[in-house]
Amino acid sequence: MRAWLQHHGLSFAQTLARLARSPFATTLNVLAIGVAAALPLGVYCVLGNLDSLSRNASVDPQLSVFLARDAAKADIAAVEARLKGASGVSTVRFVSRDAALVELNRAAGMEEVIASLPQNPLPDAFVVRLSTSDPALADRLDLEFKSLPKVAYVQADSAWVRRLDALLRLGRTAVLLLSALLGLALVAVTFNTIRLQILTQRDEIELCRLIGATHAYIRRPFFYLGSLLGLFGGLAALAIVLSGLTVLNRDLAQLAHLYGSDIRLRFPDSNEMISALVAAVALGWLGAYLSVSRHLLEAERD
Amino acid sequence: MAIISFRQVSKRYPGGFEALKLVSFTVEPGEMLFLTGHSGAGKTTLLKLIAAIERANGGAVLVNGQNVSALRPAAIPYLRRNLGLVFQGQKLLFDRSVFDNVMLPLVVTGQPYREGARRARAALDKVGLLQREKANPVTLSGGEQQRLCVARAVVNRPAILLADEPTASLDAAYADEIMEMFNAFNQVGVTVLVATHDRQLIGKYRKRVLTLDHGKLQ
DSSP states (O other): OHHHHHHHHHHHHHHHHHHHHSHHHHHHHHHHHHHHHHHHHHHHHHHHHHHHHHHHHTTSOEEEEEEOTTOOHHHHHHHHHHHHHSTTEEEEEEEOHHHHHHHHHHSTTOHHHHHTSSSOOOOOEEEEEESSOOHHHHHHHHHHHHTSTTEEEEEETTHHHHHHHHHHHHHHHHHHHHHHHHHHHHHHHHHHHHHHHHHHTHHHHHHHHHTTOOHHHHHHHHHHHHHHHHHHHHHHHHHHHHHHHHHHHHHHHHHHHHTTOOOOOOOOOHHHHHHHHHHHHHHHHHHHHHHHHHHHHHHHHO | OOSEEEEEEEEEOTTSOEEEEEEEEEEOTTOEEEEEESTTSSHHHHHHHHTTSSOOSEEEEEETTEEGGGOOGGGHHHHHTTEEEEOSSOOOOTTSOHHHHHHHHHHHTTOOHHHHHHHHHHHHHHTTOGGGTTSOGGGSOHHHHHHHHHHHHHTTOOSEEEEESTTTTSOHHHHHHHHHHHHHHHHTTOEEEEEOOOHHHHHTSOOEEEEEETTEEO
8 A cells, every 4th residue: 555655656756757857848738738728718708707797687677568559548557457467577667658758858859850740659658577587488478468459569678688698508509519629639639648658658668567567557657647737738728718818807997998887807716717627637637548548458469 | 286387389470470389398386497499489489478478379378377378468467476577678778777677576566665675676686786776777788787687587586587588699608697697596496497599508507498499399
């Protein structure tokens, strides 16, 4: 057991020393892995930001229900009762055609236009607030209200939120695909790096096999090498993403200032960063595993 | 019980070359014997079958009662830990010291470092290289390199020592030195099998000689 720990310590130290002996090649390998991992991580972060934006925007989902021009007082009362009775409705506010005209009048430049009209062209309307931002609820109520008598038109104000939501879903799928592809690239990079290392240590491996080394013993230093490459690559990816977000935030702050708002991109939290590192280490390990197993299989065949 | 036993062993390489044809013999524990024959007669193949570096196509190779040709791949390392191998193309590692070369079999088999270092120095002492333990093997002469290989082969105290042409590239004085070492190991109970085509060397020892001719035992 102590010897086993000793060997683990030894192969870890030897692997680090080996990486340090060829700093240029190591840096390039780490960069290749870092860039490959930074792409999906970066897109994921930006998407996460859009996601929270859309959630903030849809806290206030509402439907505007416009009535037909010939709706009488009794019809209005009937519709109001139906609206209030529908499930998932939180508040119903009536906006009469006269009130709407007064409001429109307040908008600059509209006075003359309105004065030239022979009569008020606006319909009576209800603004219906929904209790949740569930797009399915909005759809259902939209259909339900449209079928009420004397209702001319229902406008779902959450439509653009749904569109954004669909876009985000598309984006998330794209991130998954991108992650899968670049994860594959990461495995390929470590596979080849380890393969080169194996070839330079061919004699040593051959000798170790002859003097009774188990496969586990031969694999061990390469597992460390693959995992370390993954870890350093993951750290490089985080550095790339964090500095990228910092630069973007600086530009965004100027833009937001012009619009009088305070939008900034959120940084990945510690959980997300640790998951990214763990994934990079695991993929590096996998590359090493495939590479060494392949070599041992080839060696066994000769 | 025999420590090595060949029963009707044949080995055919891919491409059809028959290296061994129906070879049978036994070796008793503590015995020392020579394996000779012209070059290409099958000496190296025979040794490789014992160490499971090659597998027989027919017959059975028993080492310590275990059928080596039927061994699971995962069991092969443990077989080899009982064998000391001195093979052609010495396979010394030139990226580390003489001492570290001898340590390697002990590290591979998981010996604790302190105990291993003691045994490595004892083995180096036996072959007369203790003064050179910090040197790089590149700086050793041919005879010293061969002695280093012997030290590496015996450091794990194997029950069986297999040597393939251990004196091939050495002049007579060095060759005698190496053979004397094998003889000394044999006297403390190690079973020694030496493949060589050097008839003069064989003549100096009164040991059993197996002669191979085109893959057949004479």
